[in-house]
Amino acid sequence: MFPFTIEKVTSVEAAIAAASSGRRLIAGGTTLIDLMREEVEQPQQLVDINALPMSEIRIDRSDLVIGALARMADVAAHPDVQRLQPLIAESLIEGASPQLRNMASIGGNLLQRVRCPYFRMVDAACNKRNPRSGCAALGGLNAGHAILGTSDHCVATHPSDVAVALVALDATMRVKGPKGERTFPVEELFRLPGDTPHLEHTLLPGELIVEVRIPWGPHSRRARYLKVRDRASYEFALVSAAAALDVAEGVIRGARLAVGGVGTRPWRMRAVEAALIGKVPDRRVFQAAARSAVEGARPLSGNHYKLELLPPTIVRAFEMTGEIA
Amino acid sequence: MTTGIIGQPLPRVDGRAKVTGAARYAADFNQPGQAYAVIVSATVGLGRVAGVDSAAVEKMPGVLAVLSHLNAPRLAYGPHKSYIDPATGERLHVLQDERVRFHGQPVAVVVATTIAQAERAAAALRVSYNAERPVVDCAGPEARAIVPEAGRQPDARLPADKARGDADRALAEAPVKVDETYDIARENHNPMEPHATIASWSGDRLTLWSKSQVVVNEQAEIAAIFGLPPESVTVICPFIGGAFGTSLRTWPHVTLAAMAARHVGRPVKLVLTRKQMFFTTGHRPRTVQRIALGATADGKLTSVVHEGTGETSRYEEFMEALTSVTTFLYSCPNVRTRYRLVPLDTGTPNHMRGPGEASGVFALECAMDELAYKLRLDPIDLRRRNEPATDQGENKPFSSRSLMKCYDLGAERFGWSRRTPEPRSMRDGRLLIGMGVASASYPAFHAPATARARLLPDGTAEVEIAASDMGPGTYTSMTQVAAETLGLSVERVRFSLGRSDYPPAPSHGGSWTMASVGSAIRAACIAVREEAAKGRKDRPIEATASSQRDPEAAARFSMHSFGAVFVEIAIDPDVGTIRVRRAVGAYGIGRVVNPRLASSQCTGGMVGGIGMALMERTVLDARDGRPVNAHMADYLMPVNLDIPQLEAHFVAETDPHVNALGVKGLGEIALVGIAPAIANAVFHAAGKRVRTLPIRIEDVLTRRSV
Structure with a gap:
């Protein structure tokens, strides 16, 4: 690990100033410390933002608002979260082990870096870590990698679970930076790798995430997160699906679907959603709609199985919305 | 008494x-004035070190020494081999020349005053290579199998070839046959405690606080490597945080700790990183095995052919008992076993819990299950019909053998009678339920x-x-x-x-x-x-x-522990997840000294078996031999949620021949049999036979077979 300094800030303004001057912000540290130990990340100056007043979880009208520093564990256990947006709680619990949930913040979770093993080995080729060095995953171990949104430069999946749920639920985020405040959909935070996989998100220099806002809708209560993986816990998703339905008088009025483990960013599936509107929620309807999920997918040498796993995962997630969590 | x-x-x-x-574990014995050593591991899979740019690193804060083949002392490496070292070949001589034989081989060691300084300096050391492409796939086109040297003699402990009757002819003539290939991934031991050594010299006397499963061998090995009389070396290791075989041999890091301590003139502590534990401390070799069974229509075995191949390194022939159990587990007049090795550009494998037997029994017991289905027999019934009175491989009576009693006890405790044999015939709600069974065996050594x-x-x-x-x-x-x-x-x-x-x-x-x-x-x-x-x-x-052991008893009897393992799994038919729901093992192991510990040891072995069956595999990148998933998040092992209800039972067994205590040993057999019982349960649940370990979601899901 490279030597580094760490200082604490107590105001958002000071954090913005620090970030603007190139210093790295640290909250829970569950990603950053790992990567510093491997020397994938080499920040020389860290700024601890844990003292900032951004960990509140509140209800604003019917929207759920989660401060960027709220811990995964606290959000998942919050009664309002469980009552209003159970999908968020479920995706958080599936998203990490208890130790990690106790440390990791919501903002940090969204900005966590990819789990591609080659990204995490400094002597391997990786365009994300070392632009134009190549992508070792293309000809190597890529069973866990993406089939959607990939490029010839990067095929890593975005690892967050709660981000998938937030994208499905049309969550927005409020960020603050040297040029003031702005609000935009969480979905727009994530960039596709293209030929610049080292650029992962759309935050401007010095900007920090303040809070995420999840609007309530009639689909919010009937929403489930299904994470498919080879072991029961402590593993990233092979495929996951965040599904929500608004059903009235036996007919689907609204549908929300985002999937994880298959895209280079949390992947909203609007075509599948549209195919469900006006239909009676049953397995055949879900299966017909899920067929379009793999359109345009580009499997790699080791992840063809995701083409077969994605549609049934979507079907099961929609089925689960009719079951009690 | x-x-x-x-x-x-x-x-x-x-x-x-x-x-x-x-x-106190090895790394807890911190010494006054202790420095820290960190190994620099090769980043190519084969070739030569072209240069080590140590000058810049030597000037870094706290750095005391940078040792590579360029400046490391030439060590004696006197001849020394114990029964845990491969009989053929020569151990890795660390930092003695420029050759890189496998990815991750130590090419330098950096010593510094603090661990942080040593880690940073080791990461900063630039080593250049003339790299070649390694061969790391034992089933690939460049793999060449060899007859293991130490298995050539007919009286070898692990004979490369062994036969009775004419198995191939009997197979050709058998009315019912199974002939399949089974492929088990390379595994790493991954104990909680990392390998660790603290080395301290006093003149020509060396004290090592070092994680070791055999301190007297570590003493003898280090003495031979440094050209010292064994009494000059003391090895201390009062506690071990799990090992599963990885600390049987004395690996290069122990030598490096001692070398570094002598070089800097103060005690040195060296702890391997998790990643380095995938490089130089052995692994369960990948094996590819063919099992062919021939039987009469009423389920009597007429032929057993077992041809197994295991990977080894280029410099040592690691052998394990891959085909041994096949020679005596069942009654059959025609049995032929063959054991071969494929040397690869990797480190030498070593024993991992249930070594050889766990892999060999997996293939045999899956094939037995396949045969039971072909014969439309209950798998326990098939085994009962082929229960031998004696060890037909050695032509000796067993000192004790309780396999059928284990099946009886296990079946009762498990509730085997509730099983309906048809694949996909048992459900719990949406889930497909599978019940599988397998025999286990391991020698009662002494x-x-x-x-x-x-x-x-x-x-x-x-x-x-x-x-x-x-x-x-x-x-x-x-x-x-x-x-x-x-x-x-x-x-x-x-x-x-x-x-x-x-x-x-x-x-x-x-x-x-x-x-x-x-x-x-x-x-x-x-x-x-x-x-x-x-x-x-x-x-x-x-x-x-x-x-x-009484030599007369040793000559007269065949001595083994036996067990029967029962597993229930559930498969989600939509998304293919496989979860073990419960496991019951029944074992005949002679006298049980402490039932609480014995039970604990068995459930631990079952956890290892669940890992072998469903999760564990070390993936090597074919381009450079790199273990790609050398990380606890990427090398999957069971976590709490994967470990359901596990039970061990012991049949009453008195064996007066094995030793005065009447004990037969339990640690290894506890892992044997679990993986085939799970694979057989997967077939029962899903109707799909998976012959490759680990069995993953994609194996049961793809090709629409569930």
């Missing part, structure tokens, strides 16, 4: 020390051992032997043996192990510690007791005694 202490389910005598942190017992003036006793306890409860079980033999309560016996200057014990592996060490302790305690019985009043009374 019989006070009934042996057989009691006593809690661990060292349990409190372990949970309070009082137990090795010479020596122990010392001392009766003190205060009426307590001390017992010492250079044994190890990597978790099975050796501290406790040996205390029970000593207490019972001396007629003392366990509180009055202080048992010590883990020092090379204690009387010698064999390696803590191979399920022979209870038999060998226990028998030696019993012998020493009998000697003390007899001396005291003569009316001798002075104390202490000390006796050192050795034990070995």
Whole structure:
């Protein structure tokens, strides 16, 4: 690990100033410390933002608002979260082990870096870590990698679970930076790798995430997160699906679907959603709609199985919305 | 002597020390003035080191030394091989030349005042290579199988070829056949405690606090490497945080710690990183096995062919008992086994819990299940029809064999009668339920051992032997043996192990510690007791005694533990997730010294078996031999949620031939049989036969077979 300094800030303004001057912000540290130990990340100056007043979880009208520093564990256990947006709680619990949930913040979770093993080995080729060095995953171990949104430069999946749920639920985020405040959909935070996989998100220099806002809708209560993986816990998703339905008088009025483990960013599936509107929620309807999920997918040498796993995962997630969590 | 202490389910005598942190592991023995060493591992899979740019690193803060083949002392590397080292080949000589034989091989070691300085400096060291492309796939086009040198003699312990009758002809003529290939991934041991050594020199005397499953061998090996008399080296290791075989051999990091300590003139601590534990400390070799079974229509085996191939390194021929069990597990007049090795550009494999047997029995027991389906027989019934009266491979009677009793007990406890044999016929709601069964077996080994017992003036006793306890409860079980033999309560016996200057014990592996060490302790305690019985009043009374197996019994009998393993799994038919729901093992292992520890050891083995069946595999990148998933998040092993209800039961078994204690050993067999029982359960649940381990979601999901 490279030597580094760490200082604490107590105001958002000071954090913005620090970030603007190139210093790295640290909250829970569950990603950053790992990567510093491997020397994938080499920040020389860290700024601890844990003292900032951004960990509140509140209800604003019917929207759920989660401060960027709220811990995964606290959000998942919050009664309002469980009552209003159970999908968020479920995706958080599936998203990490208890130790990690106790440390990791919501903002940090969204900005966590990819789990591609080659990204995490400094002597391997990786365009994300070392632009134009190549992508070792293309000809190597890529069973866990993406089939959607990939490029010839990067095929890593975005690892967050709660981000998938937030994208499905049309969550927005409020960020603050040297040029003031702005609000935009969480979905727009994530960039596709293209030929610049080292650029992962759309935050401007010095900007920090303040809070995420999840609007309530009639689909919010009937929403489930299904994470498919080879072991029961402590593993990233092979495929996951965040599904929500608004059903009235036996007919689907609204549908929300985002999937994880298959895209280079949390992947909203609007075509599948549209195919469900006006239909009676049953397995055949879900299966017909899920067929379009793999359109345009580009499997790699080791992840063809995701083409077969994605549609049934979507079907099961929609089925689960009719079951009690 | 019989006070009934042996057989009691006593809690661990060292349990409190372990949970309070009082137990000291190798890396806990920090020495005054200690420096820290960090290994720099090769980033190419084959080739030569072209240059080591140490000058810049030597100027970094705290750096005391940078050692590479360019400046490392030439070590004696005197001849030394014990039974845990491969019989053929020569161990890696670390930092003695520029050759890189596998990815991750140590190419330098950096020593600094603090661990942070040493880590940073090691990461900063630039090493350049002339790289070649390694061959790391034992089933790939460039793989070349060889006959293992040490298996060429017909009387070899692990014969490369063994046959009775004419198995191939009998197979050709058999009315019912199974002929399949089974492929088991490479695994790494991944104990919780990393390998660690603290080395301290005093003149020409070296003390090593070092994680080792056999301190006397580490002493002898390091003495040979440094050209020292063995008595100049002391190895200390009172506690081991899991090992599963990875600490049987003395690996290069021990040599490097000692080399670094001598070079900088102060004690040096060296702890491997998790990633480095995938490089130089052995692995369960990948195996590819063909099993062909021929049978009559009523289920009598007429032919068994077992051809197994395991990977090894280019510089040593690692052998394991891949095909051994096949020669005696079932009655069959025509059996042919063949064992080959494929040398690859990797480090040398080594024994991992249930070595050889776990892999070989997987193939055999899956094939038996396939045969049972072809014959429309219950798989237990098939085994009953082929239960042998004697070991037909050795032409000897078994000293004891309770396999069918294990099936009876296990079937009852598991509820086997509730199983409907048709694949996909059992459900729980949406889930497909599968029940599978398999036999387990492991030899009842015994090795010479020596122990010392001392009766003190205060009426307590001390017992010492250079044994190890990597978790099975050796501290406790040996205390029970000593207490019972001396007629003392366990509180009055202080048992010590883990020092090379204690009387010698064999390696803590191979399920022979209870038999060998226990028998030696019993012998020493009998000697003390007899001396005291003569009316001798002075104390202490000390006796050192050795034990070995009765050679006549060893010649007369075939000695093995047996077991039957039952597993229930559930498969989600939509998304293919496989979860073990419960497992029951029934074992015939002779006398059970401590049922609580025995049960704990079995459930631990079952967890390892679940990992082998469903999760564990070390993936090598074909381009550079790199273990790609050398990380606890990427190399999957069972976590709490994957470990359901696990039960172990023991059949009453008295074996007067194995040793005076009547114990047959339990550590290894606990992992054997689990993986085939799971694979057989997967077939029962999903109707899909998966012959490749680990079995993953994609194996049961794809091609629409579920």
